[in-house]
Amino acid sequence: MRSFPGRAGVWLGFLALLLLLPHALSYSQQEILVFLTINILLVVSYRLLTLTGEWSLGHAVIMGVGAYASALYTKELGIFVPASMILGACTAALVALVLSYPLFRMKGFYFLIGSFAAGEIIRLLWKRFREPFGGPKGLKRIDPMPDFDIAVWRFDFFEPVSYYYFAAAVVGFSLWLMRRIERSPVGLTFHAVHWQDKLAEASGVNVRAYRTLAFVIASGFAGLSGALLAHYIGAVNPNMFDLELMVFILTWTIIGGTATIYGPVIGCIALTIINEIVLREIGLEQMRPFVYGLLLIVSVLFLPKGLESLVQKGLARVARAKRGEES
């Protein structure tokens, strides 16, 4: 802890940056920042799911389950908004628990297809049932976060800056929770199930229960991200959670890397910058699928361990330099 600025210093600086960031941006960029914050929760929750080795194609829909559920709880039952978000997250986790019974009879490729099919069935239900899901047009006029005051600060959650602070606090806390889980013996068991499920089972690990556990927790956080989205936009519809969003999640994850918790975060930030700033500014939005495909191929070929591997190398260099200084 002798070294300046020290760990706590780095974190404080980071926090200040997050607080000041929206004030350096335009209104539309602030809106993008809100979406980015929500997507970070989504993609980190996806990584948690992949820890046990299974990649799902239903994650975008699970996010939607949280969004629909939280919206309906406020609309139909009059539940107070932040509480409805937590209930929405729990609903997504519960749906995942139910889905896990058929899905975890399958592995690998079959699980991938199975999870996609399960997601499409849920989307079909949203489209099919006008009551309560609103059919293909979805739900509109969803309650926003109620305004409130803390001391002299007034939070009006129609303002992207206010909502950004709220979302960032929720996402920050969720990331901390997921990190704590991963670093616990539960997280070690997730990794064990991933690398050698037979040996894990011979060591007394109920492999299927742990796969389910990771799936359910990840789905809960995905549902929370959906709820955050629903009460910001004020509307949800089945097409928001379609295969395109799932492809985004996969791209962020693969380009960022999955070895660390910050890998997918970097992937998500990098692609959002490319997407929203570069492509939009130069008017190449139509080219988006092409650009994404290209980036994916380039990253798989030249950076198979993701953007995070660059950071890891950088950190290792800093550590070496420090050791050099000391000796």
Added chain:
Amino acid sequence: MSEKFLEVSGLGMRFGGITAIDNLGFSVEYGEIRGVIGPNGAGKTTTFNVISGFYKPTAGSVRLRGETISGLRMYEVARRGIVRTFQHSTLFTEMTVMENVLVGTHMRYRPNIFSSIVGRDAEDRRRARTRATESLEFFGLLERASDRAADLPHGHQRALGLAIALAAQPEVMLLDEPFAGMNPEETKSMMSLMFKLRDSGVTILIVEHDMRAIMGICDYITVMNFGRLLAEGRPEEIRTDPAVVEAYLGSARDVA
């Protein structure tokens, strides 16, 4: 009274048209070292796979202290005290040696997600680590605790497989060719560790092709051939059993 410690009876295992085990029966007493030998393809690994719950037998049963355990899932069998190792080095290769062995402690210190989050499992984590450290020390792997398992030399990898199993504090260990790929020196020190394990109350079943080792450590030997029981007896009886010599040792005369 005559309830056996571990009893295999009428065991059969068919894969489609192949009969890997056929009407196999034997029993093991508490605290012994039992060798299971036989030519390649005799069904030894399959027998271990059935006892450990990896396969469900197509006939017969396995009983531990009178309780039928055949048909249970592998983790359920493990939780009843039977822990196995695998024929080929099967490890969590991307994890550190210490993390590998910590997975072995899973059954004793079942992780709980809620106490992990609020930080109330510090005591369990400390005990698990102590247990893992003991197990590594037993197999002389402590200095390598923070190495990646994939980076260990072959002999150490075999030992790590045993250390993971021992960390689970099993009553019965099923060891599938633990000495494979070890040099004579490593084999010798591993043999003395087997005696130490047995003396600490672990019953050991061991499949091994290294006859010198088998004859040296086993109290009793079960010989299989074509999925069936061929002979049973003390090492010196097996060595001179004409049927065994013909079926098995005949091709490796130098052993006797």
